[in-house]
Amino acid sequence: MEILGWIIAVVMFAVAFIGLVYPIIPSVFFIVGGFLLYGWIVSFDEMGWIFWIIQLLFVVLLFGADxxxxxxxxxxxxxSKAGMWGSTIxxxxxxxxxxxxxxxxxPFLGAVIAELIFSRTGLKQSLLTGIGSLVGxxxxxxxxxxxxxLMIGIFIVFIAI
Incomplete structure (x- = not known):
């Protein structure tokens, strides 16, 4: 069962990394899902409350990072705020x-269009905002x-110890 647990966890982690470049996939849920499925299939014994507190802090960090x-x-x-919303949309x-x-x-076009329509900035500033959204x-x-x-590394450390 341990091999099955690792296979499923690794697949979940891989999907999470795909979510980095395809943000429709909620990466953080796949990372945590990998932990939960491993625990359900193999055992939660190694993942005590310290593990889950550390992972919860990382989850909050991931949500805030975007x-x-x-x-x-x-x-x-x-x-402006319009550029931020346009970039997100x-x-x-x-x-x-x-x-x-x-x-x-x-994100580039969303920021540029939002700046042009809602902030009524010039084309140059709107393009700069688009570049900023891309950099972000x-x-x-x-x-x-x-x-x-880091989250996966900590998982491996807790499971291996």
Missing amino acids: TFANIVGVKKFGG GLLVGPFVIPVAGILLG FLTSIVTKGFVML
């Missing part, structure tokens, strides 16, 4: 409207990937 990276990216390049809609390229074009998105991917690796 929002924070987007805010910093857009604000750093002079964008573009991130969610882009992959469906423009498959593959929509993951990068979505890419920063978020790196940050979340690092945190997810």
Whole structure:
């Protein structure tokens, strides 16, 4: 059963990493799902309350990383709240409207269009805001990937000890 538990956990972790570049997939739920399924199939004995508190803190960090990276990216390049919302909407809609390229074009175009319509900034500033949203998105991917690796590393340490 332990081999089955590891296989399922690894598959869940792999799906979580796919979610880094395809944000429709809720990465954090797949990471935690991998822990829970492993525990259900094998045993929760090694995953005590300290493990779950540590993982809960990382989950909160992962949820905050997206929002924070987007805010910093857009604000750093002079964008407004409209640009932040446009970027977020573009991130969610882009992959469906423009498959593959929509993951990068979505947040960029969403921020640019929102800035042009709602903030009435010029084209130059709107484009800068779009670049900021893209920088924020890419920063978020790196940050979340690092945190997810830490979560999995801690899981392995707790299971192996």
